[in-house]
Amino acid sequence: MGRWQPNARGRLETAALELYAERGFEQTTVVEIAERAGLTERTFFRHYADKREVLFGGSGTLQELFATTLADLPRSTTAMDAVGTTLETVAAEFRDRHAFARQRQAVITANAELRERELVKLASLAATMADALRQRGVKEPAASLAAETGIAVFKVAFERWTASTGRRDLSAFVREALTELKAVTAGS
Template sequence: MPRWEPDAPARLRAAALELFAEHGYENVSAEQIADHAGLTRRTFFRHFADKRDVVFGGSERLAPVASQAIAEAEPGAGPRELLVAALVDVATQLEDAIRPSPARQAVIASSPELRERESSKHEAVADAMAAALRRRGVGETDATLLARSGAAVFRTAFEAWIHDAGTRSLASHVEATAARLRDLWA
């Protein structure tokens, strides 16, 4: 593949996932990823900080999105509505950044380092939602409980989205999962 072709980040992601699936995450270097994509090591590091970033690049934007969604929700919205609005906004942002990929999830599941990174990503979003809920007047314990429940809703919805081959949006999975949890607790 010529080095001048467009969309280097997508090419690097595709090459990385292919190599990770074939050789294991721990056994692949950034240089190998770049070479497999027909690019240079320098190009790799122009787009990604490290090989974990190929898998999780852009995830740092999710916590601010969740916090902003809660802050900008309708005045008088209840805590549950605030939380679902935040989760839907995060889902929309994430869906714009990645496509459903069982292969990506398999790579993450196969690596303790990547599972840890994914957990910390979800925890950062939960922390941001809890802080935003507190700023909207939700008590400390309730904000924490809602945010952690929201993180579980999001993870469950994300897994369903990955495995439904993109027939429904991630946001619709989030809404359905939140409704299901509400019904289970009723």
């Protein structure tokens, strides 16, 4: 594949995930990723700061999606309903990404450093949601509790989805997790 062909970022992502699965994250180098993608190391660094960013590069976009979705909901929506709607909206963005998400999750699960980074990302998403809820007028500790609970629901749903065949959308797993949460909090 020529270096001039489009979608360098996607090619790097695919190459990295293949190599991480074959050799492990630690044993894979940026040079190997670039070579597998038919690109140069310099091109890799135009798209990613380091090889971890292949797995976490979309975090900023995800954070923004959480914040804007929450901000755009009617003010009359309760905190947990707003969180639930936001989770389902975000989940819809993962449509057609099951194979990538599944591979990514396997790489992260196999590496302690990456698991830690994933937890930091989730904490950042929770902070973003809590801030968006506070901006909607939700007081503390309700804003933080709703946001942290929402991220826990999303994490559980995401893990169940990536462990599945992918026939059902992430949104279905989010709805199931929210239903389970309601049952748990209602004392059922």
